[in-house]
Amino acid sequence: MDYDELYGKYTEKASQDPHYAHYPTIPNAWIYIAIDIRDMNMCKIGLTTKEDPLKRISEGKTYNPFLELFTTYQLSACTWGCSQKELNDIENYFHRRSTFGGAIKHVRTQRDSEWFFNDPEEAEHQIDWMLAKRGFSVRGWYLYEVYTREDRDQEKLNYINVDALKEIKTIFRPDPYEYKNRALTAGLKDYQFVDYFNFLVDFNRGDEIRKIYLK
Numbered sequence: 001m002d003y004d005e006l007y008g009k010y011t012e013k014a015s016q017d018p019h020y021a022h023y024p025t026i027p028n029a030w031i032y033i034a035i036d037i038r039d040m041n042m043c044k045i046g047l048t049t050k051e052d053p054l055k056r057i058s059e060g061k062t063y064n065p066f067l068e069l070f071t072t073y074q075l076s077a078c079t080w081g082c083s084q085k086e087l088n089d090i091e092n093y094f095h096r097r098s099t100f101g102g103a104i105k106h107v108r109t110q111r112d113s114e115w116f117f118n119d120p121e122e123a124e125h126q127i128d129w130m131l132a133k134r135g136f137s138v139r140g141w142y143l144y145e146v147y148t149r150e151d152r153d154q155e156k157l158n159y160i161n162v163d164a165l166k167e168i169k170t171i172f173r174p175d176p177y178e179y180k181n182r183a184l185t186a187g188l189k190d191y192q193f194v195d196y197f198n199f200l201v202d203f204n205r206g207d208e209i210r211k212i213y214l215k
Contacts, residue, residue: 007141010149011161014137016080025081031090031127032056033071035120036064037183037196043070043120044113045100045127047091049084066192070120073127074168079137090134099126128165129158138164156209171213176200 032053034044044067048056053072075082095103095112100123103112116123132144138161145159152162176197183193203210 004141007139007161007164010145010147011142011164012146014079014135014140014142017135020083020086021080023083023085025076026084026087027051027076029075029082029084029087031073031075032069033120033123033127035068035070035196037066037068037193040195040199041119042104042115042117043100043123044115045094045123046114047087049087065186068196069172071124071127071172072170073131074170075131075136077138077168079140090130093130099130124171125158128160128169131165132158132160138167152212153209157212162212166213166215169213170215173200173203173211173214176204 026049028049028051030048030050030053032046032048034046034057036042036044046053046056050056054069057067057069075087093099100116100118102116104115104117105111106113128143132142136143141161141164143161143165145154145161148154179200180193180197183197184190
C-alpha cells in the first residue's frame with residue numbers, strides 16, 4: 001500500500017516533537033475510554049502501559065462487573081512511539097484543563113478519579129482532536145488534515161486523518177442483541193444494561209460518519 005499517497009494527499013509530513021525526542025519510548029502506551037453500562041452519561045478516561053488495555057479493564061471488573069471498553073488508542077504504535085514523560089503530560093492535561101468537564105472526585109478522599117460526567121462519544125472526539133493537535137503521527141504523516149477533501153465531511157470529523165488514526169484507534173461496539181444475550185446469560189437484569197443497549201441500537205442505525213472507525 002502506498003501510504004504516502006493514502007495519508008499524504010490531505011495532511012503534511014510529520015517531524016518529531018523536540019521536547020520529547022530525548023525521552024526513551026516505552027513498549028506499551030495507551031489511552032482508553034471505558035464505560036459503566038448502567039449510565040452512558042459518564043465515562044472513564046485512563047492511560048496504561050500494560051500490553052493490552054483489556055487487561056486493565058479486566059482488573060476493574062473485579063470490583064465493577066458493569067465496566068466495558070469503549071475506545072483505545074495505541075500511542076506506542078505512532079511514528080516515534082510514546083515516552084512515559086509524554087503519557088504523564090497527557091494525563092495532566094486531561095485533569096488540569098478540565099478537558100472533559102472536570103473529573104468526578106472520590107467521596108472519601110476528594111481526590112480526582114479517572115471518571116468524568118461526559119458522553120463517551122464526545123470524549124472520543126476530544127481525544128481524536130487532542131492527539132492530532134499535539135502532533136502525533138502515523139507512518140510519518142500527521143493526524144491533522146490541512147488540505148480540503150470532497151469525499152467526507154472534514155468538519156464533522158474534526159479534520160482528522162481518519163485512515164491514519166484507524167491504525168492506532170479501535171472502537172468497541174458489539175451487536176446490541178448479542179450483547180443483550182450475553183448480559184442476560186451473565187445474570188444481569190434488563191434495567192442494568194438498558195442504557196448501553198439503547199446506545200448500541202442507536203449507533204448501529206447511525207450514519208457512515210458515526211461508524212467510520214469500525215474495523
